[in-house]
Amino acid sequence: SIDAGLAEASGLAPMENLVVGSDLSLRLLQGRFRLEGGAALSITTEDAGRGPATKARIDSLFDTNIPIDPADYDWLITFNTTTVPLRLDRLSSLAWYVQGRVAASGHTLTASWQHVGEAYVSFANPFLLNDRRTLTLTDRFKMFGGRLTGMLSYRHYGTPPRDETLRSTLEADLFAGQVAVSPWRRPTWLFVSTRLQNRRTTAEGTGNPQTDTRLTSFTVGGYHLARTGGFQHGLNLSYTYTDRSDDLQPALNSVTRSLTVGLSEQFPRPFYLNLQLTRLKVTSGDQGDLQNLTTVSGSVGYRMERPALDLSMAIQNVHQAEVELIFPSLEGPLLLPGSDRTSFTLRGAYRLHRDMELEVQLGYDTYRGQAEYTDRYVVLRHRYTF
Numbered sequence: 001s002i003d004a005g006l007a008e009a010s011g012l013a014p015m016e017n018l019v020v021g022s023d024l025s026l027r028l029l030q031g032r033f034r035l036e037g038g039a040a041l042s043i044t045t046e047d048a049g050r051g052p053a054t055k056a057r058i059d060s061l062f063d064t065n066i067p068i069d070p071a072d073y074d075w076l077i078t079f080n081t082t083t084v085p086l087r088l089d090r091l092s093s094l095a096w097y098v099q100g101r102v103a104a105s106g107h108t109l110t111a112s113w114q115h116v117g118e119a120y121v122s123f124a125n126p127f128l129l130n131d132r133r134t135l136t137l138t139d140r141f142k143m144f145g146g147r148l149t150g151m152l153s154y155r156h157y158g159t160p161p162r163d164e165t166l167r168s169t170l171e172a173d174l175f176a177g178q179v180a181v182s183p184w185r186r187p188t189w190l191f192v193s194t195r196l197q198n199r200r201t202t203a204e205g206t207g208n209p210q211t212d213t214r215l216t217s218f219t220v221g222g223y224h225l226a227r228t229g230g231f232q233h234g235l236n237l238s239y240t241y242t243d244r245s246d247d248l249q250p251a252l253n254s255v256t257r258s259l260t261v262g263l264s265e266q267f268p269r270p271f272y273l274n275l276q277l278t279r280l281k282v283t284s285g286d287q288g289d290l291q292n293l294t295t296v297s298g299s300v301g302y303r304m305e306r307p308a309l310d311l312s313m314a315i316q317n318v319h320q321a322e323v324e325l326i327f328p329s330l331e332g333p334l335l336l337p338g339s340d341r342t343s344f345t346l347r348g349a350y351r352l353h354r355d356m357e358l359e360v361q362l363g364y365d366t367y368r369g370q371a372e373y374t375d376r377y378v379v380l381r382h383r384y385t386f
Contacts, residue, residue: 339369
């Protein structure tokens, strides 16, 4: 909840949020079949500063007869006229899911259904989107002794249907697939992946179609590892092509091409070196080049096992080339000047034990373009897992 003192200082109303839930898991056939499910119900009071409401006040305001007196439960949550939802029996603040998984013959099949009510809120998960339902089907497979692996998935998500024609809606379908193959005994992998997405939205207040977007993306690449004496060499290469089109807003159409080349060198422990080059270009059929980026980065590090210490130094430069945008309403092209961003980072990480790590970063960034500035920063981070 939002503390009353913080609320007064920030001008926000003090809020309280209560979430109650449970889950169930069933495993059969030595874990090859698994069924899981869970549900949670939330109650949110948007202004707890008003204090709890009595049963008599709730009954008189909403012409009802609730079976309890909310004032008796103010130790748990403040229940008043700003509490959402007021009617728990309508289940608008319920979130639930069910998932089944079967593993057989090198395949792992998973199917899940998730529903999040329009009034469901959890202060512990501020990034959760409510008023959503999601169906997911996935097949992960491994064949030929692990030399061929892959994944196929389909997901449908959007807003649940209701008799409210003027509210904004979202419907989306996403298909993704990836196959990786190791043709030789050496640690070499080649992969190809694709991603197809259709996304449709309607505008709030009118119900009219707002966007109808299709996204098609393909990626090919691979990586190879080789060893010479005490040295290990690595090479990775990938190319991605993405086409975005919208029938309702053709001005948003674009094509993105990205090429990445990376080299790594592991010296006789504990030294290592990484180099990477990325070229990214975004074009539009009507407007010409939208972006033309070149990123060059490199890092060198020193890694020890006892003590568990990792020291590294990294440098990166991002060059934005000058581009010309073409607009039919303008007589000539619109020139966007180029820029350069360079960053230098020193990092040290010390692992206290398996689940805890301390990290220190020192950074120096410069930007040169239409504006020029320099950033200096220090990052202290404590990582731990339970």
